[in-house]
Amino acid sequence: MAANEARAGRYRIRVGCDGIEFECRESQPVLLAMCAAGRKDLPVGCRSGGCGVCRVRVLAGEYETGTMSAERVTPTQRARGEVLACQLLPRSDLDIEPAGGLADGGGRQSDYERFVARLKIIQEGEGS
Numbered sequence: 001m002a003a004n005e006a007r008a009g010r011y012r013i014r015v016g017c018d019g020i021e022f023e024c025r026e027s028q029p030v031l032l033a034m035c036a037a038g039r040k041d042l043p044v045g046c047r048s049g050g051c052g053v054c055r056v057r058v059l060a061g062e063y064e065t066g067t068m069s070a071e072r073v074t075p076t077q078r079a080r081g082e083v084l085a086c087q088l089l090p091r092s093d094l095d096i097e098p099a100g101g102l103a104d105g106g107g108r109q110s111d112y113e114r115f116v117a118r119l120k121i122i123q124e125g126e127g128s
């Protein structure tokens with residue numbers, strides 16, 4: 001059996017340039033596959049396209065997406081290959097990188113701190 005047959009419907013997702021990889025089924029959003037693999041390479045919020053924290057840039061590979069609001073991913077961002085990881089369905093192996101407000105510099109800890117701060121803002125907004 002060829003390697004491609006053994007992997008039918010399953011694709012390798014590589015995040016960033018440090019070799020982090022996990023597997024994703026073609027019917028599974030990339031963000032959920034990351035969580036199932038026990039990885040924390042991308043920020044996780046609502047998991048349904050509503051908060052925008054999981055925005056990534058697809059560097060290589062074929063994909064489809066579920067519903068993405070223009071508030072969360074503008075047409076300009078889509079044209080740059082930016083999508084929501086919770087709405088991203090692979091159609092080939094993918095190379096992606098974080099593209100949200102959490103990806104603009106700093107290491108993993110500072111990204112995490114900014115993510116927590118952003119969640120607090122969202123939660124405070126929901127409480128008003």
Ligand code: FES
Binds near residue numbers: 050072
């Ligand atoms: S986790 Fe909220 S839009 Fe993806």
